[in-house]
Amino acid sequence: MKTIVYKSTDILVLTLFLILDFTFTSCQKEQQLTQPAQNELAFHSNTLPEDLSSVVIKVTGGGQGTFGADLDGDGDIDGSHFGIGISILGNGSAKGHFECLMAGNADILGLALMSVAGNVTNGSVNANGSVTFSGVATVNLGKSTMFKGVPFRVTVTAGTAGVGTLTLTVIGAFDGVPGDTNIGNGNYDLPTETVASGQIKIEGS
DSSP, X not given: OXXXXXXXXXXXXXXXXXXXXXXXXXXXXXXXXXXXXXXXXXXXXXHHHHHHTSEEEEEEEEEEEEOSSOSSSSSSOOEEEEEEEEEEETXXXXXXXXXXXXXXXXXXXXEEEEEEXXXXXXXXXXXXXXXXXXXXXXXXXXXXXXXXXXXXXXXXXXXXXXXXEEEXXXXXXXXXXXXXXXXXXXXXXOOOEEEEEEEEEEEEO
């Protein structure tokens, strides 16, 4: 009886040893198999932010635009002087500056000066190849009348005179002022301007 118990115990110990050895070996193999996947994940995690923070689109240009119409009824065809210098990043953020100036030979609303100038913070490329960007501007109406922190949005298409276009919307202000194309939405949606002189460039992937 003692001999039988002893042999049964030996078999039990040996079985437990084999089970533990198999489990340890399996864990080692699993770690070896998953290590490349972990390395690949780490690689993508390290490169993703760099890709998203790289410049994918540049929009530059300057000149004079025309609305092709008398928006304020003063007998003149209205337009603006504009300047654009922005970079749009892979994550949709943007940096740079935009200015639209209505003064001199491009006056509007009987004002000696009206300008919308500010930093650009976001941008995207549209399906038709145009670019839309937005930011926060200072609106200057001259005679020390200024409104700061006014959101704006601009859509541009590339081109020289007669081809390039610019559409400016001042958000949350001047709704219904002469020239507004969408009265009642709380914004000042100016008509699309066509480049009269100068150009707008859109460069990138």
